[in-house]
Amino acid sequence: MTNIVIYTQDDCPPCEFIKNYLSDKDVSYTEKNISNSQYRNEMIDYDAFATPFILLDDEPMYQVDMDKLNKRLNID
Template sequence: MQEVIVYTSNSCPYCVAVKDYLKQKGVSYEERNVTKPEYRKELMALGFMSVPVIKIGEDIVKGFDIKAIDNLLGL
């Protein structure tokens, strides 16, 4: 399975939804909360200012896009 990184914030309901969805599907992921400056810088370097952003391998999904997530993970 590809590495999955989820960029989140504390006040983002879609971030919670993404994490719950991945857990339901049995997908392990690393959460990177952008309250930490280094993770905020990573997110900005990827070209984004909002969350959730899901990095699956080398691909990026912005927002809680179930179709894109399932397609990239082969679900």
């Protein structure tokens, strides 16, 4: 099973979209809202400066790539 971590922020439509999409597909994920400075610093450590920032098994996804996401999660 793929470990998914999504770094988000409040009032972020793309963040809401990806969370809703994964929930609709019954895919579990961990959300880390960058209003928490620890999570913001973790994200910056990956040289990521925009949300949503996704880690798939610790592999950074700097832009939401639905094709890659679906392929990695075996979603049709």
